[in-house]
Amino acid sequence: xxxxxxxxxxxxxxxxxxxxxxxxxxxxxxxxxxxxxxxxxxxxxxxxxxxxxxxxxxxxxxxxxxxxxxxxxxxxxxxxxxxxxxxxxxxxxxxxxxxxxxxxxxxxxxxxxxxxxxxxxxxxxxxxxxxxxxxxxxxxxxxxxxxxxxxxxxxxxxxxxxxxxxxxxxxxxxxxxxxxxxxxxxxxxxxxxxxxxxxxxxxxxxxxxxxxxxxxxxxxxxxxxxxxxxxxxxxxxxxxxxxxxxxxxxxxxxxxxxxxxxxxxxxxxxxxxxxxxxxxxxxxxxxxxxxxxxxxxxxxxxxxxxxxxxxxxxxxxxxxxxxxxxxxxxxxxxxxxxxxxxxxxxxxxxxxxx
Amino acid sequence: xxxxxxxxxxxxxxxxxxxxxxxxxxxxxxxxxxxxxxxxxxxxxxxxxxxxxxxxxxxxxxxxxxxxxxxxxxxxxxxxxxxxxxxxxxxxxxxxxxxxxxxxxxxxxxxxxxxxxxxxxxxxxxxxxxxxxxxxxxxxxxxxxxxxxxxxxxxxxxxxxxxxxxxxxxxxxxxxxxxxxxxxxxxxxxxxxxxxxxxxxxxxxxxxxxxxxxxxxxxxxxxxxxxxxxxxxxxxxxxxxxxxxxxxxxxxxxxxxxxxxxxxxxxxxxxxxxxxxxxxxxxxxxxxxxxxxxxxxxxxxxxxxxxxxxxxxxxxxxxxxxxxxxxxxxxxxxxxxxxxxxxxxxxxxxxxxxxxxxxxxxxxxxxxxxxxxxxxxxxxxxxxxxxxxxxxxxxxxxxxxxxxxxxxxxxxxxxxxxxxxxxxxxxxxxxxxxxxxxxxxxxxxxxxxxxxxxxxxxxxxxxxxxxxxxxxxxxxxxxxxxxxxxxxxxxxxxxxxxxxxxxxxxxxxxxxxxxxxxxxxxxxxxxxxxxxxxxxxxxxxxxxxxxxx
Numbered sequence: 001x002x003x004x005x006x007x008x009x010x011x012x013x014x015x016x017x018x019x020x021x022x023x024x025x026x027x028x029x030x031x032x033x034x035x036x037x038x039x040x041x042x043x044x045x046x047x048x049x050x051x052x053x054x055x056x057x058x059x060x061x062x063x064x065x066x067x068x069x070x071x072x073x074x075x076x077x078x079x080x081x082x083x084x085x086x087x088x089x090x091x092x093x094x095x096x097x098x099x100x101x102x103x104x105x106x107x108x109x110x111x112x113x114x115x116x117x118x119x120x121x122x123x124x125x126x127x128x129x130x131x132x133x134x135x136x137x138x139x140x141x142x143x144x145x146x147x148x149x150x151x152x153x154x155x156x157x158x159x160x161x162x163x164x165x166x167x168x169x170x171x172x173x174x175x176x177x178x179x180x181x182x183x184x185x186x187x188x189x190x191x192x193x194x195x196x197x198x199x200x201x202x203x204x205x206x207x208x209x210x211x212x213x214x215x216x217x218x219x220x221x222x223x224x225x226x227x228x229x230x231x232x233x234x235x236x237x238x239x240x241x242x243x244x245x246x247x248x249x250x251x252x253x254x255x256x257x258x259x260x261x262x263x264x265x266x267x268x269x270x271x272x273x274x275x276x277x278x279x280x281x282x283x284x285x286x287x288x289x290x291x292x293x294x295x296x297x298x299x300x301x302x303x304x305x306x307x308x309x310x311x312x313x314x315x316x317x318x319x320x321x322x323x324x325x326x327x328x329x330x331x332x333x334x335x336x337x338x339x340x341x342x343x344x345x346x347x348x349x350x351x352x353x354x
Numbered sequence: 355x356x357x358x359x360x361x362x363x364x365x366x367x368x369x370x371x372x373x374x375x376x377x378x379x380x381x382x383x384x385x386x387x388x389x390x391x392x393x394x395x396x397x398x399x400x401x402x403x404x405x406x407x408x409x410x411x412x413x414x415x416x417x418x419x420x421x422x423x424x425x426x427x428x429x430x431x432x433x434x435x436x437x438x439x440x441x442x443x444x445x446x447x448x449x450x451x452x453x454x455x456x457x458x459x460x461x462x463x464x465x466x467x468x469x470x471x472x473x474x475x476x477x478x479x480x481x482x483x484x485x486x487x488x489x490x491x492x493x494x495x496x497x498x499x500x501x502x503x504x505x506x507x508x509x510x511x512x513x514x515x516x517x518x519x520x521x522x523x524x525x526x527x528x529x530x531x532x533x534x535x536x537x538x539x540x541x542x543x544x545x546x547x548x549x550x551x552x553x554x555x556x557x558x559x560x561x562x563x564x565x566x567x568x569x570x571x572x573x574x575x576x577x578x579x580x581x582x583x584x585x586x587x588x589x590x591x592x593x594x595x596x597x598x599x600x601x602x603x604x605x606x607x608x609x610x611x612x613x614x615x616x617x618x619x620x621x622x623x624x625x626x627x628x629x630x631x632x633x634x635x636x637x638x639x640x641x642x643x644x645x646x647x648x649x650x651x652x653x654x655x656x657x658x659x660x661x662x663x664x665x666x667x668x669x670x671x672x673x674x675x676x677x678x679x680x681x682x683x684x685x686x687x688x689x690x691x692x693x694x695x696x697x698x699x700x701x702x703x704x705x706x707x708x709x710x711x712x713x714x715x716x717x718x719x720x721x722x723x724x725x726x727x728x729x730x731x732x733x734x735x736x737x738x739x740x741x742x743x744x745x746x747x748x749x750x751x752x753x754x755x756x757x758x759x760x761x762x763x764x765x766x767x768x769x770x771x772x773x774x775x776x777x778x779x780x781x782x783x784x785x786x787x788x789x790x791x792x793x794x795x796x797x798x799x800x801x802x803x804x805x806x807x808x809x810x811x812x813x814x815x816x817x818x819x820x821x822x823x824x825x826x827x828x829x830x831x832x833x834x835x836x837x838x839x840x841x842x843x844x845x846x847x848x849x850x851x852x853x854x855x856x857x858x859x860x861x862x863x864x865x866x867x868x869x870x871x872x873x874x875x876x877x878x879x880x881x882x883x884x885x886x887x888x889x890x891x892x893x894x895x896x897x898x899x900x901x902x903x
Contacts, residue, residue: 042680044680044833044875045832045833045834045875046833046834047833047834047835047873047874047875048834050873057872058872059872059873061680064680082869083835083869083873086835086839086866086869086870086873087834087835087873090834090835090838090839090842091834091838093838093842094838094841124842124862126838126841126842126845149834150831150832150837159384165384165386165387166384166386167386168384168386168387168389168390169390169675169831170386170389170390170393171393171394171831172393172394172658172675172829172830172831173826173827173828173829173830173831173837173840174826174829174831174837174838174840174841175831176830176831176832176837179386179389179390180386181384181385181386181389182371182374182375182385182386182388182389183389183393190385
């Protein structure tokens with residue numbers, strides 16, 4: 001059965017179970033959203049995705065209404081724009097959304113919506129502004145609570161995606177805020193710094209500490225690669241400052257099978273080794289108790305000759321091989337093949353057993 | 355949630371972080387989840403409180419009858435301001451939003467006890483007595499008139515709490531009759547009687563019941579919504595406290611009709627003593643063999659207005675923060691614990707025994723076309739004899755006000771259905787009848803039937819500020835228009851009252867309220883946007899007179 005609906009007079013196909021927002025996105029039609037994220041699902045909290053649905057009274061949130069055959073949706077009219085403007089203005093007026101100083105500048109979803117609506121600064125100021133709250137107590141993550149729009153993505157991610165169960169909403173009404181454990185500062189909480197919350201945050205409320213001031217998104221080159229730490233094969237983006245050839249930030253690649261954007265603390269924040277002065281760049285051979293640099297050819301020949309002489313003197317079983325979790329399954333397969341066939345021993349193991 | 359409440363009870367009315375962590379461990383939930391729950395509900399004290407926690411209702415109805423003066427007197431007497439504790443840790447003083455005592459105002463809650471009908475003199479005596487370590491008796495007397503003698507028929511009989519007394523006047527006969535009927539026939543009767551939801555929304559109970567999915571393997575739950583918190587409303591407690599078996603019988607019949615084996619009574623936590631009465635009455639009914647088909651559980655709320663919303667109430671029973679859910683799905687399909695659930699107001703359920711016993715036709719003889727049956731109206735504010743009055747739907751407002759002893763002073767305005775409905779000016783109530791359609795025609799709503807009478811001594815901007823303060827306090831904080839919109843409106847009203855406002859501020863309030871209407875996740879947005887907008891637009895001159903620049 002062909003299923004189609006009409007968004008802004010355009011006929012578009014959809015799959016059963018898709019929401020209006022998902023259908024619009026799949027067909028390149030713009031409906032803003034702040035709390036919805038593919039991974040965390042609908043929340044219907046920001047109310048910015050409101051649209052008009054024929055036959056339904058009042059505005060409806062596109063993130064919560066499922067598409068139906070021949071449903072007619074209008075994504076932009078005066079009423080909708082008035083509602084969206086009010087929401088953006090309320091958010092801008094209620095927090096500290098100064099883009100110049102914000103790490104999220106350029107990737108901020110609130111900034112994007114404000115830009116699309118033509119809002120440069122809030123239309124009004126709400127008195128009784130709260131005092132600033134800044135939590136930089138943890139190793140890798142900075143929480144700028146004044147920038148939080150309470151969309152709840154970080155909480156969903158923490159509890160449902162990575163299941164670390166550190167974050168939740170505390171207090172209520174205007175006092176509502178994201179808390180770590182029983183409202184501890186992050187550095188004293190049970191947080192393991194995986195950074196899933198920072199990855200999901202639509203604004204600059206949760207950011208990567210190490211990347212602060214290291215480059216604007218538009219100045220950095222995003223390079224997709226595979227995380228080198230273990231064999232899972234998490235896909236990630238290195239954000240590279242090409243002027244200095246430094247990696248200044250790592251984000252998970254969303255949509256990959258292995259990790260869908262999630263990373264562990266090592267994969268997300270342990271990238272200093274890349275340009276570390278202590279990093280080995282050539283093989284080293286120890287002579288007289290001291291290492292000296294060598295070429296790969298020399299090193300491999302040296303190891304091969306040692307293997308051969310040990311085999312000759314003491315037999316193949318005098319040699320054992322330990323493989324690494326940091327390499328792929330294929331590489332580990334090749335390694336055990338090498339140990340069994342070329343070296344001739346079953347003494348092969350893997351560090352993951354330790 | 356009950357675990358947190360017990361921990362607090364055992365620890366001098368204080369809920370410590372250690373206890374919260376401990377409970378999180380026992381129930382295998384995260385610490386942040388438990389702390390999130392503990393900080394959502396106002397009755398959990400996460401700060402230490404004094405031996406006597408004095409809480410004064412300063413919400414709209416109380417504001418009308420001088421609660422602020424009593425608060426000021428206590429502050430002076432104890433030498434602390436609201437939110438503080440005395441140095442000797444004897445007293446903690448707090449302002450509290452509506453306690454559902456609007457007919458017996460001013461009201462002071464000391465720990466779990468209500469002191470109603472307070473005066474400055476009585477307040478002084480109360481404090482003196484507490485200082486001497488004694489909780490005095492309270493005077494909770496209330497004006498009652500029951501013309502229909504259906505919902506309040508036993509209200510003035512102090513013995514009616516007892517099951518034998520209740521049965522003497524025909525109690526539980528309707529249940530026996532119902533149990534001999536097919537459940538679908540009872541649903542049919544209730545549908546035919548067209549009994550509209552008395553909680554405020556006015557949705558037909560029978561139609562709501564018929565939304566339950568057919569042939570569904572999941573259990574069905576019934577919840578009696580006893581979270582009476584709409585400012586100006588104090589009707590359900592009259593039934594629960596004085597005639598608990600009427601509600602229990604109503605629940606027993608309704609649960610049988612919708613094939614629920616478990617029913618909950620979600621009662622606001624402040625009504626602790628009424629919850630005790632209900633629990634006792636349920637035990638009596640069980641012992642008497644009336645509840646063989648059903649288990650009724652009394653679930654106490656812990657201080658949240660928004661938990662009066664169906665889906666927030668479900669979340670709360672499930673032990674979560676009282677955040678309303680996105681609808682659809684509706685509770686009839688996906689309610690408590692993911693099962694089909696029906697939620698009805700106490701007064702609605704209390705109409706059911708009459709319908710079953712006397713028939714839908716008899717029920718429809720009461721009231722007017724489209725609005726059938728009896729209704730409990732609560733009258734508070736500037737009348738000589740505030741109280742609760744049971745009249746047929748469609749009774750002229752004037753008749754009810756007359757029963758309430760007439761207006762004190764010169765009438766300025768009336769809010770007829772609880773705080774969430776548009777205010778009416780004195781000239782708009784002239785011929786108003788208190789039924790669903792007439793109220794709609796008058797551009798307001800019957801709501802919960804909580805009538806607040808306002809005389810010309812009241813400043814409407816002050817009233818609007820009290821109104822928005824209530825909703826700002828009770829907003830769950832989930833969605834932006836409500837969480838931040840209440841702050842915007844509050845700040846502008848405060849500014850105007852301080853003399854710092856402009857005409858643009860007045861327009862901004864109206865425009866903001868207009869845009870918020872229909873935009874929020876749950877009905878709380880409409881509940882403040884509609885009345886505040888009506889106050890500002892109907893009494894615009896009063897707001898404009900505050901503009902100095």
